[in-house]
Amino acid sequence: MxxxxxxxxxxxxxxxxxxxxxxxxxxxxxxxxxxxxxxxxxxxxxxxxxxxxxxxxxxxxxxxxxxxxxxxxxxxxxxxxxxxxxxxxxxxxxxxxxxxxxxxxxxxxxxxxxxxxxxxxxxxxxxxxxxxxxxxxxxxxxxxxxxxxxxxxxxxxxxxxxxxxxxxxxxxxxxxxxxxxxRAGHEPVPAAGREGNLEIRAFGGAFAGARLDHGTRLLLAHLPDFPAGGSPEDPLIDFACGTGAVAAHLALRHPAAAVYASDQSAAAVASARATAAANGVAERVEVVRDDVLTARPEASASFIALNPPFHSGAALTERLAFRLFADASRVLRPGGELWCVWNSGMRYRGDLERLVGPTRQVTRDAKFTVTVSTRR
Missing domain, CATH: 3.40.50.150 (Vaccinia Virus protein VP39)
Incomplete structure (x- = not known):
């Protein structure tokens, strides 16, 4: 045989x-x-x-x-x-x-x-x-x-x-x-956390859980007071949104703005929807599961916030961020801004200059750097 x-x-x-x-x-x-x-x-x-x-x-x-x-x-x-x-x-x-x-x-x-x-x-x-x-x-x-x-x-x-x-x-x-x-199991329930006036919800596996990671906290503290965009056709975008903390923050801070949150992780998308609901902004925050920003047309956004991942499973890699930078550039309108926080050891500024456009440092601490890149 x-x-x-x-x-x-x-x-x-x-x-x-x-x-x-x-x-x-x-x-x-x-x-x-x-x-x-x-x-x-x-x-x-x-x-x-x-x-x-x-x-x-x-x-x-x-x-x-x-x-x-x-x-x-x-x-x-x-x-x-x-x-x-x-x-x-x-x-x-x-x-x-x-x-x-x-x-x-x-x-x-x-x-x-x-x-x-x-x-x-x-x-x-x-x-x-x-x-x-x-x-x-x-x-x-x-x-x-x-x-x-x-x-x-x-x-x-x-x-x-x-x-x-x-x-x-x-x-x-x-x-x-x-x-x-x-034994008797149960349906997953998101963990709940609070930072200031921001409620955070996280299902298992969502990055950072029901709290702000250091990089996201630094980014939130330095986002612009008056970001361009915010209409349903040109929403404020939380790219690689994780638990949706940035999206909920944007919706709370700008009560008339439409917000769009995207992540490829099913656990992240479920968490971001729960976070939006917990903050009472679910009607203005659209959360989608997408690989990069495929569902968004070219030159359709004026503002994108991004905390890029740098792990694929257990492997450390810069390639994930490069894909995200390139697609953010595709989606941004000329003059649109990518606000990005990244581990300073990754040295992404040159890549942001190359893939998006002129990039300046907004702030930096011992671990993380916040930059804003303007689409050429």
Whole structure:
């Protein structure tokens, strides 16, 4: 009997997500999760496998390659979600997987859940509670990651919602946790915080949680008193909005302004909508899930605020910011302004000059720099 061909991990691509020598579409942790779950997946009925945190499709597509059908897969980042769709089409497996939001239907009656462990404990807590609430009582969660990013606190978080936890041997600097016997779970509820008159809401995994990070606090303190724009056709834009703190601040400070908030993270978008609602400005803050500002036409904005990310998963990279700078330039009108806060060690000023236009420093402290770039 001929053995099936091994899954072609080497054919997976990160596109349209950022790529580079230090940015990979799959790793040893994916392979360990798949090996440790092989028997469970083989015994699982069709439609009973769910995958969470599968950055570019290694887990879901390998499961489909091995014969699984109707595999539900959730990826928080929209660029990653699109990479999964692209990889599925390239491998002829797009009819075997289904991209889903992280909700009750994503996990209903699931017997096997493959999970790439998120680095944020609050994200893991939300995921574990949702699995426990909606998966089959017989579910087995096979959760793995790189050992250097795993902590004993992850075991404790899983233990809040599962009665049994087992740990695999490490292999190639990766490890797997098996969670069984789900207890009564619950729907995720955003954490709540307050800074001055600003209410902040954050679902698990949203950057900085229900508080202002230092960079955003510095940016808010130096935004212009009278930013250009603010009409529905030319809204004030909070780009890579995270929890939506900047968008809510703009809406509170400028009561007649329309505000547009965009992020590729599903958790961030849900958080930003909750933040807008908590501040009573939801009617004036439009929040969208988008990879960069694709939904915005060229030369359609006079003001954009941006706190760019510089991590892709665990990897530190400048490439994320470069994509955002370039698309902000596309969307800005001539003379429009990009107000940006960035870790001073990233030295972005030259890149902002090149990609957007003349750039001046507004303020700088020990860690962060705020600049304003004017579109040529």
């Amino acid at each position: 001929t053995s099936p061909a091994p899954f072609p991990f080497e054919r997976l691509s990160r596109r349209p997500d950022v790529e580079g020598p230090d940015l990979v579409a799959s790793d040893a942790a994916d392979r360990l999760i798949l090996d440790e779950s092989a028997d469970l997946r083989a015994a699982a009925p069709a439609g009973s496998i769910a995958v969470i945190g599968d950055t570019h499709g290694a887990l879901a597509l390998a499961a489909a390659h091995d014969g699984a059908r109707d595999v539900r897969v959730h990826q928080d980042a929209l660029a990653g979600e699109r990479a999964i769709s692209r990889n599925a089409a390239e491998l002829g497996l797009d009819d075997r997987i289904r991209l889903v939001p992280l909700d009750a239907d994503a996990l209903r009656d699931a017997r096997v859940v493959l999970l790439r462990l998120p680095r944020a404990l609050d994200a893991l807590r939300d995921i574990a509670a949702l699995i426990a609430a909606h998966a089959s009582p017989a579910v087995v969660v096979v959760a793995g990651g790189r050992v250097k990013h795993m902590t004993l606190a992850m075991n404790d978080v899983l233990g809040e919602n599962f009665g049994r936890l087992d740990v695999s041997h490490a292999r190639q600097k990766s490890r797997v946790l098996f969670a069984r016997e789900p």
